[in-house]
Amino acid sequence: MFDLLGLSTQHEMVYRAMLERPDLNVAGLSHHLAVPADQVREALDLLADLALIRLDAQSGHARVVRPQAGLMALLAKVEAEVVVRQRQVEATRAAIAAxxxxxxxxxxxxxxxxxxxxxxxxxxxxxxxxxxxxxxxxxxxxxxxxxxxxxxxxxxxxxxxxxxxxxxxxxxxxxxxxxxxxxxxxxxxxxxxxxxxxxxxxxxxxxxxxxxxxxxxxxxxxxxxxxxxxxxxxxxxxxxxxxxxxxxxxxFGEPKAPDGDGLTPPERELLRLLAAGHTDESAARKLSISLRTVQRMMTALAERLGASSRFQAGVQASQRGWL
Missing domain, CATH: 3.30.870.10 (Endonuclease Chain A)
Structure with missing residues (x-):
């Protein structure tokens, strides 16, 4: 139902389960849905990317954003991207015709x-x-x-x-x-x-x-x-x-030196964008770099944080005060 928003059937199933049972952790969701735990973690990563769940900085647990806010905000982003893309297509068509x-x-x-x-x-x-x-x-x-x-x-x-x-x-x-x-x-x-x-x-x-x-x-x-x-x-x-x-x-210049946490400005901005709910694609557009570069940066950050998933990387970054 929510393919347009970037959610597969399994992602939607995990999201709905979190709405119904906010007390469940990864293991609980895995048992409740009869889905392997690694697939639940992957779904949580995506839901965090789409700003449908957020990290509690104090407890390190995830909480669900109200559907009226989360899903409607996501739909608004999709609609805005469609409008911008259409304008770009029209401008390019006009330039080609000229x-x-x-x-x-x-x-x-x-x-x-x-x-x-x-x-x-x-x-x-x-x-x-x-x-x-x-x-x-x-x-x-x-x-x-x-x-x-x-x-x-x-x-x-x-x-x-x-x-x-x-x-x-x-x-x-x-x-x-x-x-x-x-x-x-x-x-x-x-x-x-x-x-x-x-x-x-x-x-x-x-x-x-x-x-x-x-x-x-x-x-x-x-x-x-x-x-x-x-x-x-x-x-x-x-x-x-x-x-x-x-x-x-x-x-086109030399990269800036890392800050006190060992983060370069693009790395810190990437963490901020992802924590704010941006997808890899939208973060790449914001940073004016390729999607592959964003994914490579995120993989390197996860390794430095000792995280096995994007969701865990967000928790670790929050606990270290990187966000």
Whole structure:
């Protein structure tokens, strides 16, 4: 019945049993429902993630949140996510339609032109870098940049930064594992540029002064060249796309040092989010990191706490004052 809320039939059964018998512990629920104890613990972890049960910091036991509050709040989250997702789909559809229209009409003077091949794109980027007055925005996809590419871009970006041109770039997370790209980003940061990363990017993109944009002819094959767009409506849509990605991307820099409890800021924030009822997916969105990273962080925290389950990890974290 509650599949939409992320509850399986067994999860719902454990939840209903806790409502009827709040005095039962894990062993009691296992006996009452004729379900193995490890499955009860797994259900409790999920119910805690969904904020349908909460930990009592003093006793360390779980208590059920009133259905009127817990289930309705969960449904409200689902409804809000659906609305946001629909808006993103509509915005993406509009951007695709705008790009498609501009691509069909690329021969129009003042609206755009075709840049055939990589060499043509590089030549145009050099011109734009020299002409930039206020701002350069870009998406960089792939696993790592070639040294000659980074050297050429670095020289142009340095000249632009010296003219007080603001530079912001979003890389894919895979670039974090490339030492050369990391060093390049750190060097650019020392000059005043800003870089962030995100798990995926829709395509390569360069926007100069919010007036000119370069997008690939084929997002899967940048060697084919790019389309230069100047139509205000199209460029505005691409700027909006960049800003949306930038807001949720992770700053490209060194991790912060652990605090007095040995927790890094992302780890403490993850614990806080999970204790507040966020799922792994919503915590990942809040922290601007991937779901796999959240799960890896949670596994490491559970090991440090000596916990065998997510629910037990929450109890231990509360007792240690980490929450």
């Amino acid at each position: 790009i498609a229209t501009a691509h069909d009409d690329h021969r129009r003077v003042g609206e755009g032109r075709l840049l055939d091949g990589v060499d043509a794109v590089r030549e145009r980027l050099t011109e734009l870098a020299h002409d930039a007055r206020t701002e350069c925005l870009s998406f960089t996809t792939g696993r790592g940049q070639r040294p000659d590419t980074m050297q050429a871009e670095g020289t142009l970006n340095q000249l632009a930064l010296e003219r007080d041109v603001r530079i912001r770039n979003v890389y894919q997370n895979s670039f974090r594992n490339d030492p050369a790209t990391l060093a390049h980003a750190q060097w650019m940061a020392s000059l005043g540029a800003q870089s962030r990363t995100t798990p995926t990017l829709p395509m390569r993109l360069v926007i100069v002064d919010r007036e000119t944009a370069l997008v690939p002819i084929d997002p899967d094959d940048s060697q084919q060249g790019a389309l230069e767009l100047r139509a205000p409506g199209v460029v505005a849509g691409l700027v909006a796309l960049f800003e949306q990605v930038w807001r949720v991307a992770t700053p």
